[in-house]
Amino acid sequence: MISxxxxxxxxxxxxxxxxxxxxxxHNDPGPKRTKLKFIINQERKFAFMPLKCxxxxxxxxxxxxxxxxxxxxxxxxxxxxxxxxVADRLGRVVSEFRSLTxxxxxxxxxxxxxxxxxxxxxxVRSQENRVAGCATQVxxxxxxxxxxxxxxxxxxxxxxSKGFCSCLIHLLDGAEPEEVAKVKPEDLADLNVGLHGKAxxxxxxxxxxxxxxxxxxxxxxxxxxxxxxxxxxxxxxxSLVATAEAQIPQSRWQKLDANLxxx
Amino acid sequence: xPPTPLQLFSSAMETAIHKxxxxxxxxxxxxxxxxxxxxxVGLRRSSSSLSVSASADREGDQDLGHRTRPDFPILHQEVxxxxxxxxxxxxxxxxxxxxxxxxxxxxxxxxxNVHRGIHFLSxxxxxxxxxxxxxxxxxxxxxxxxxxxxxxNATEAINLVAYSWGLLNLKPEDEVILTIAExxxxxxxxxLVAQKTGAILKYVTLNENGAPDIGNLKQMxxxxxxxxxxxHVSNMxxxxxxxxxxxxxxxxxxxxxxxxxxxxxxHMAVNVQSLDVDFLVASSHKMCxxxxxxxxxxxxxLLSAMPPFLGGGEMxxxxxxxxxxxxxxxxxxxxxxxxxxxxxxxxxxxxxxxxIGMQNIHDYELELANYLHESLRAVPNIRIYGPVPSGSIRRxxxxxxxxxxxxxxxxxxFLDQQHGVAIRxxxxxxxxxxxxxxxxxxxxxxxxxxxxxxxVDDFVRALKDTVSFxxxxx
Numbered sequence: 001m002i003s004x005x006x007x008x009x010x011x012x013x014x015x016x017x018x019x020x021x022x023x024x025x026h027n028d029p030g031p032k033r034t035k036l037k038f039i040i041n042q043e044r045k046f047a048f049m050p051l052k053c054x055x056x057x058x059x060x061x062x063x064x065x066x067x068x069x070x071x072x073x074x075x076x077x078x079x080x081x082x083x084x085x086v087a088d089r090l091g092r093v094v095s096e097f098r099s100l101t102x103x104x105x106x107x108x109x110x111x112x113x114x115x116x117x118x119x120x121x122x123x124v125r126s127q128e129n130r131v132a133g134c135a136t137q138v139x140x141x142x143x144x145x146x147x148x149x150x151x152x153x154x155x156x157x158x159x160x161s162k163g164f165c166s167c168l169i170h171l172l173d174g175a176e177p178e179e180v181a182k183v184k185p186e187d188l189a190d191l192n193v194g195l196h197g198k199a200x201x202x203x204x205x206x207x208x209x210x211x212x213x214x215x216x217x218x219x220x221x222x223x224x225x226x227x228x229x230x231x232x233x234x235x236x237x238x239s240l241v242a243t244a245e246a247q248i249p250q251s252r253w254q255k256l257d258a259n260l261x262x263x
Numbered sequence: 264x265p266p267t268p269l270q271l272f273s274s275a276m277e278t279a280i281h282k283x284x285x286x287x288x289x290x291x292x293x294x295x296x297x298x299x300x301x302x303x304v305g306l307r308r309s310s311s312s313l314s315v316s317a318s319a320d321r322e323g324d325q326d327l328g329h330r331t332r333p334d335f336p337i338l339h340q341e342v343x344x345x346x347x348x349x350x351x352x353x354x355x356x357x358x359x360x361x362x363x364x365x366x367x368x369x370x371x372x373x374x375x376n377v378h379r380g381i382h383f384l385s386x387x388x389x390x391x392x393x394x395x396x397x398x399x400x401x402x403x404x405x406x407x408x409x410x411x412x413x414x415x416n417a418t419e420a421i422n423l424v425a426y427s428w429g430l431l432n433l434k435p436e437d438e439v440i441l442t443i444a445e446x447x448x449x450x451x452x453x454x455l456v457a458q459k460t461g462a463i464l465k466y467v468t469l470n471e472n473g474a475p476d477i478g479n480l481k482q483m484x485x486x487x488x489x490x491x492x493x494x495h496v497s498n499m500x501x502x503x504x505x506x507x508x509x510x511x512x513x514x515x516x517x518x519x520x521x522x523x524x525x526x527x528x529x530h531m532a533v534n535v536q537s538l539d540v541d542f543l544v545a546s547s548h549k550m551c552x553x554x555x556x557x558x559x560x561x562x563x564x565l566l567s568a569m570p571p572f573l574g575g576g577e578m579x580x581x582x583x584x585x586x587x588x589x590x591x592x593x594x595x596x597x598x599x600x601x602x603x604x605x606x607x608x609x610x611x612x613x614x615x616x617x618x619i620g621m622q623n624i625h626d627y628e629l630e631l632a633n634y635l636h637e638s639l640r641a642v643p644n645i646r647i648y649g650p651v652p653s654g655s656i657r658r659x660x661x662x663x664x665x666x667x668x669x670x671x672x673x674x675x676x677f678l679d680q681q682h683g684v685a686i687r688x689x690x691x692x693x694x695x696x697x698x699x700x701x702x703x704x705x706x707x708x709x710x711x712x713x714x715x716x717x718x719v720d721d722f723v724r725a726l727k728d729t730v731s732f733x734x735x736x737x
Binding site for chain 2: 137159
């Protein structure tokens with residue numbers, strides 16, 4: 001068992017959670033991602049304390065060189081997958097940013113979160129993972145774990161965008177697909193840094209990343225449903241426009257898509 | 264004796280803070296040091312182009328930026344606790360009070376549809392709308408106002424040419440010459456039309472100076488070339504293309520020339536007859552006019568031979584159930600109710616710019632361009648794109664740049680949040696150009712005649728602080 005310390009003060013309070021995560025094992029020439037159990041030190045409970053991560057792996061912890069799942073920064077003891085967890089985390093993040101009235105403090109907080117974003121494998125920076133509409137380059141990947149929960153990885157060439165990604169992963173990583181689809185962009189309006197107003201804009205990174213996460217989630221669910229049932233005739237729509245497809249009997253992914261279309 | 268407009272004008276810039284109703288203002292005295300009259304009075308009196316040109320004649324010790332700033336109330340405000348430094352003029356310009364008043368007057372006094380009613384308001388609106396067309400024609404020295412088509416912006420104007428002229432004239436294997444430095448709006452319409460016609464798009468690359476390679480362009484022109492569609496001033500590189508020569512080469516092989524003049528018409532005298540271009544497009548909002556209006560200049564004989572682009576009212580003579588007959592240009596290309604107030608506002612912007620004099624604007628901006636480039640070069644680890652200014656190479660008053668290991672959007676965010684400096688970041692709708700330069704994005708500071716050297720100083724100081732801030736996180 002290895003302990004790891006992050007030398008940053010975390011403004012949220014954290015506690016334990018046992019879960020599977022994606023880790024990049026740079027020493028392993030085989031599969032690039034390894035499922036590992038990852039347990040936050042049960043002793044550490046309070047805000048503004050170094051975070052100690054412990055997991056049952058022989059890998060050495062290095063926050064810069066290995067994936068670190070930010071969603072371990074859970075604020076409650078409630079098991080992942082509960083909508084209360086997402087709502088609770090959302091409330092904390094929003095109130096945290098709302099409390100920062102000085103612009104520079106908001107930027108600093110985002111840079112702080114950017115430093116916590118787990119590095120991802122270079123392959124994540126692919127064209128198919130690119131988030132459309134961002135002023136910076138952002139890549140998001142998603143996959144379902146064995147419990148059917150969504151695991152996200154993200155990267156950006158901008159530190160501020162990385163901060164947004166880190167916040168979103170903190171909110172949504174490990175959530176049920178339905179919970180991912182439920183989050184509305186306006187819920188996150190207080191995360192705005194460097195942008196004023198609440199209108200959607202093609203340069204609002206967190207908005208674009210959130211939509212990308214939701215679309216990828218819907219696609220994942222659609223994919224897993226296809227594996228269990230006869231293939232659907234139509235592919236996942238590329239734009240968030242309600243179409244006649246909504247009139248066919250709805251599968252789980254179609255309901256998710258319908259939610260997206262309304263948001 | 265009541266104060267002259269010049270006295271009011273000067274004194275307006277040096278008074279204490281007077282808040283305008285809807286936003287915070289800052290003390291315009293930052294930019295000058297004389298006078299005592301109130302800012303409010305100064306703004307009111309100095310809003311016409313006449314006061315500007317009058318003061319220009321008599322106020323040799325003040326540069327154009329200081330003289331014109333009071334005409335732009337939006338500049339005198341705080342953003343994020345700092346004095347606004349607006350350096351995003353290549354994206355859009357600010358509007359002088361004269362334009363704002365013209366818009367208000369239109370909607371208050373004679374708002375009505377044009378070319379339709381016989382009542383007083385409609386006649387007045389039609390007169391003013393058509394007068395705006397004449398102003399545009401005179402501004403670019405078109406020989407006839409009927410060569411000016413109002414569009415919603417320059418993008419629509421290029422689409423109009425691509426679809427109307429392009430679909431009619433382009434055949435498989437015909438060539439369209441562009442540069443890799445074109446704005447997306449001068450690439451995508453040609454891609455769409457090439458897809459339909461089988462025409463081939465050829466792109467001019469950059470030379471070793473970081474500007475479009477004119478030699479490459481000249482070599483590319485052949486009998487296969489049907490149109491050369493290029494920018495006048497690059498919105499990222501700040502380079503200026505020799506359009507007269509290009510038009511000469513193109514016409515030698517029977518090809519047409521479309522000039523994207525969005526970044527030149529607001530900043531210099533542009534003469535379509537001496538340039539001898541066949542089409543020219545520009546956008547009102549970049550030249551101190553309202554958004555929602557742009558224009559296409561086209562030689563009369565070309566416009567007359569072109570089919571309509573959009574169908575609807577205004578552009579027809581007679582409509583039958585099975586066919587319609589089309590109106591003559593420019594009406595043929597202005598389907599539906601146009602942006603009447605905006606066109607009239609554009610006319611007011613042209614009056615304002617003409618009152619200052621485009622040559623005066625150009626001369627002053629050349630000075631600003633050199634000052635900006637020189638100041639930015641002093642920032643460590645910076646890469647400025649485009650040619651280096653010299654005696655023979657002139658740049659527009661804008662610089663796109665990157666600083667090592669800091670994303671331009673992060674720079675722009677911090678400049679805004681911490682220093683109130685407005686610049687652009689991203690690909691500036693020129694992704695192919697960015698790719699050719701090996702970057703995905705850049706930051707861009709772009710100036711207009713109402714900017715002053717103090718703006719550049721503030722920006723460079725803020726940029727150095729921004730770089731220090733991000734480097735401290737590494």
